[in-house]
Amino acid sequence: MFIIKHKKIFIGISVLLVLLSITSICVFGLKIGIDFKGGALSEVEYKSVRPIQADLNPALEALNYGPISLQPTGDLSYIVKSRDLTEAEHSQLLTTLSQNGQSALEEKSFNSIGPSVGKELTRKAILSIVLVSLVLICFIAFAFRKVSKPVSSWKYGIIAIASLLHDVLIPVGIFAFLSHTFGVEIDSLFIVAVLTILGLSVSDTIVIFDRIRENLRNRVGNDFKETVGTSLNQSFVRSICTSLTVILVLLALVFFGPESTKYFALMLAFGMFFGTYSSIFLASPLLVLTEEIQNKKKK
């Protein structure tokens, strides 16, 4: 009942967080990676000493491949970004980086994506986002087709979607900040993270709404407010425990897992956290608020 009593505070916190996230996205922007725009990315590790950037730059400029960025990583490595390269250009680049063989290096990984492949991935990403959203909206509509009193079923749907947006916007906002600070770029895993957050957070909201529906049918509580409060009391332990276990494994992935899935796991952990937060502290209070507004109108 505590949550329902102070619902305006919790809704306020959510609104504030969403606004902050939108600001972060607008200010920092989202850097699009080579998965989508095409380009080449190479990680090289020098055997003994890493030459300083200023020494490499003139030779790199002479290659005439357009802008090439060098990003130091670890003690001996660079991550080199450029436009997509042919095989000949690639080996030329490696020779230049090794200062014509003077500083021996090993190429750890190389990735060159042509613009057509990037376009294809972009198309696929957009399509899957649209499709997942549509399917989830249909699922929500189906799940709430039978509830009507005192709040009609489409309002449950809209609230579920609003909390969904909340769950996605906040991690994306955090990502924009991370991308600004650490130079992380949006790759295909980012899209997967967003879609997985959608899936997981919908299920969380639905389990709580499900409980409300069941309690409404069994006439638990004196008014709608109380029914929702009781339902929350009954289900918040489960919600928190479930997302806690998922967050635990995700944190294991962030701290001990492979480099390539680090930010992916971090995004998901934030998504999980805010997904649970929103189903307890946002969706249910919004439901009560909606009912109160309805009542006021009637009077």
Next chain:
Amino acid sequence: MWKKRIIAILILLLGTGIAFFVFKSEPKLNKSFEQESSFFKHHPFRLGLDLSGGSHLIYKADVSQVPAGQVTDAMNSLRDVIERRVNLFGVSEPVVQVQESSFVSGGDEKLIVDLPGVTDVEKATEMIGQTPLWNLKIEAPADAPREVKVGADGKINLDMSQQFVTTELTGRYLKKAVLEFDQTTSQPTVGLQFDETGTQLFADITKNNIGKIVAIYLDGAPISTPVVREEITGGQAQISGNFTPAEAKQLVGRLNSGALPVPITLVSKQTIGATLGDNALYAGMKAALIGFLLIALFLILWYRLPGVIAVLALSLYVGIILVLFKLLPVTLTAAGIAGFIISIGVAVDANILIFERLKEELRAGRTIADSVSAGFARAWFSIRDSNISSILTAIILFWFGTSSIKGFALTLGMGVLVSMLSAITISRIFLYAIEFIGEGKVARFLFSSGLSK
């Protein structure tokens, strides 16, 4: 009562068997792997390129010359040819896939080539690119426009390519090539044998072009332009360029390993060094283990006796999934391992739903046995509903994704599905099996959870 306990013990034995299989069939764990029987040897985990190291190449195929209905055939034979070519170079377990143009993937026909263990892209593209492109062209109709250029030195240049038009007969209809020597001039020639369709096409072409020139093109250049004397129905042809014996022999080798039915260009390439892959694999396993231990700790501390059972059920779940990964087999990537790890977390969800219900029933004053059955019955609908959306998302991701996304979607989707079943059946059997602990204070304490006493 005894029946329930026997089933529980059988399941425990099954779990031990599963763990034994996973251990035995993994070269990294089993020190005497080489001496194992072939059953174990044939089921190690299949690792994706980002874990094993290797190259991932995407080629765009130019199918503009292929008639509309035959694009799929052409792409499939392109795949076969490249596969043969790659196998010839001794790459272990290469994957060559066709990605057809569609609304989803865009307008290009693509060929995806995965070469595990090959980190030298230059070498890799070379060995694929070496495949010759072979086709037969016929004289263009006399009224076709021809461009004649007069060069600066006054010589007249006739562009050969405009003199001929492409026929349907290409390298894809080639059955084999052999090295032959002309009996009169003892010049080396290359004999071609077409397959059934090729024979028919060749017969038609020769029949319609008696007295005219046909041109045999290799890699876009005419190498031989013989005059057709009669209809050839046997499906055999000869190329008699001015070859040296060595050149002819090389050409035969290249044609036999497969001529490309359509031209291809490399549009994307990705290489992962072996050490980087090893590190990623090691980190993935470490994260999975730590994640599992954290969950086990949480479950036992918070849910006590049911928590222990949940950990048992979870261990069995992990075993079942790992065996499925081996037997299906599922190609594991870094993203796939992430999906698997997340599924461990999600798998607990079903158990938690059941235990929370169980606790409510206990509070309502029922006996432990009644609470267990009521808890299961009432939690099932929540379990089903809460997993549907994850499964739907996984299906869509699998459908649209590139290989690494597919890996994630597959392991997550499989995980959610299997965990739903394993959590319900296995936990239930174990919980029933320990009903004997009775209704005492200790039993009540063991079945409670959280901070309550």
